[in-house]
Amino acid sequence: MMSDDELRQKVVEVLAAEFELDPADMIPTATLYDDLDLDSLDAVDMVVVLEKTFAFKLSDEERLRSIRTMDDLFIFLIDLKNQSA
Amino acid sequence: MRLPAENRQVVVTGLGIISSLGLDRQRVQESLRLGRSGIELVAERKERGFRSGLSGVIYGFDSSGLKRRYRKNLPEFGQWAWASVEQALEQAALVEADLANDERCGLIFGNDSSVVTGVEQCQLLAEAGESRGIGSGHIFRLLNSTVTLNIATKLQLHGCSWTLSAACASGGMAIGQAAELISSGRQDRMICGGAQEISWQSMCSFDGLGAFSRREDDPAAASRPFDVGRDGLVPSGGAAALVLEEKEVAVQRGATILAEIESYATTSDGHHVSVPSGEGIGRAMAMALKQGGLAAADIDLVMAHATSTQVGDAKEAKALVQLFGVDQGKDGPIIAATKALTGHEFWMAGASQVVYALLMSQGGFVAGHRNLEQADDACQGLRIAKQTMEFNPSRILCNASGFGGVNASLVVRVTP
Numbered sequence: 001m002m003s004d005d006e007l008r009q010k011v012v013e014v015l016a017a018e019f020e021l022d023p024a025d026m027i028p029t030a031t032l033y034d035d036l037d038l039d040s041l042d043a044v045d046m047v048v049v050l051e052k053t054f055a056f057k058l059s060d061e062e063r064l065r066s067i068r069t070m071d072d073l074f075i076f077l078i079d080l081k082n083q084s085a
Numbered sequence: 086m087r088l089p090a091e092n093r094q095v096v097v098t099g100l101g102i103i104s105s106l107g108l109d110r111q112r113v114q115e116s117l118r119l120g121r122s123g124i125e126l127v128a129e130r131k132e133r134g135f136r137s138g139l140s141g142v143i144y145g146f147d148s149s150g151l152k153r154r155y156r157k158n159l160p161e162f163g164q165w166a167w168a169s170v171e172q173a174l175e176q177a178a179l180v181e182a183d184l185a186n187d188e189r190c191g192l193i194f195g196n197d198s199s200v201v202t203g204v205e206q207c208q209l210l211a212e213a214g215e216s217r218g219i220g221s222g223h224i225f226r227l228l229n230s231t232v233t234l235n236i237a238t239k240l241q242l243h244g245c246s247w248t249l250s251a252a253c254a255s256g257g258m259a260i261g262q263a264a265e266l267i268s269s270g271r272q273d274r275m276i277c278g279g280a281q282e283i284s285w286q287s288m289c290s291f292d293g294l295g296a297f298s299r300r301e302d303d304p305a306a307a308s309r310p311f312d313v314g315r316d317g318l319v320p321s322g323g324a325a326a327l328v329l330e331e332k333e334v335a336v337q338r339g340a341t342i343l344a345e346i347e348s349y350a351t352t353s354d355g356h357h358v359s360v361p362s363g364e365g366i367g368r369a370m371a372m373a374l375k376q377g378g379l380a381a382a383d384i385d386l387v388m389a390h391a392t393s394t395q396v397g398d399a400k401e402a403k404a405l406v407q408l409f410g411v412d413q414g415k416d417g418p419i420i421a422a423t424k425a426l427t428g429h430e431f432w433m434a435g436a437s438q439v440v441y442a443l444l445m446s447q448g449g450f451v452a453g454h455r456n457l458e459q460a461d462d463a464c465q466g467l468r469i470a471k472q473t474m475e476f477n478p479s480r481i482l483c484n485a486s487g488f489g490g491v492n493a494s495l496v497v498r499v500t501p
Binding site: 018019020041042044045047048051 | 152153154157217218219220221222
């Protein structure tokens, strides 16, 4: 099973590729909208690319909407990984 | 101070072009001069059951300079449109900051389909099993107005912004309407043009009508406007853009004036969805002359719509013969039929027509049409350029017609 660190690395890797971001900017405290300049449409694509990468559903829309930072996203995905284990 | 409408002139200060003849003005001008065809036989179309595999093709386009945010929202032809706009702005010596937040600057493009995205989104839905699996870009690529909605946002325009759909007259009408918005005083500067996708998805039902040339053994000879041996049009595409400005606005900022849009007229045949009446394009040309206060003899070059169809070319030829009094023994203007090289660029054709005309006039020549071996009887007396000839036109009449019997004629006065 993928470790938490491996998951974080994979998230950074796929989002950097999808949104043409610099991985160095994608620190845990970075906010998706302000610091990384993503918008609500990018969030739609983020869900698609993460679901394809990890093969689990990001269907908790309320929790998705509450994600502000990279770390929020990491924690959300680690929870999903553990649930699907 | 804003000039009253009757004193406002509309000038061209920038041109941009992505076509089967090249990816920039210089290359396209060279292709026109050398008579280099952009038409090929596309094997995939034959494999998919097309009656004709002929198409204009565009190679080597690089969209990597465009940020992902714009790339994902623009179909390929929209990216061509953006590249053509960039070229036109660069020639007009305008940067994005000159346009941003300006209520007096707008955008009109001619476009009438965005089919590839429609097909793709249905495939993605089937694969994902839920609509959210499609992602965010498709809706903005799908709309007919994809070019204008994206480019107006990118340039932060505050003026008019819409797409004009009138089949193969779309691009010509976009220029005409943009010019009218300036001459009427509503806008001072307009970016305008036309875009056309090149894809089997957008062309399969058109091919099914048997409207495309079958001269597959010699693609460069397939598009034969006005020739007796013509057997249909060749589909093509790309994007063409112009920057239009009110003359005083252009002069005050020291812009180089390339040409003037002197008049514009549009008519409908009210006749048949696909068969032109001929009377309609004749009326559009006559109306454009009248609106410009011009006589037929003032026109020395015509960019004919001439798509290489049996009926369309003959009808347009008759209208030209009549308008210019060629049947009365008058010489008439030189007639250019550049679709012999490009194929028919449909929604873009009326706009690329103007760009090609100005690139040729800047180079002091008119492109020849070597596929014209024997002119149709309807062309009797018309001076259709067969070989590239040295020529410096002063006034160019540009025609565009489309399904539904729509017609547009523009008179473009070349800056000496």
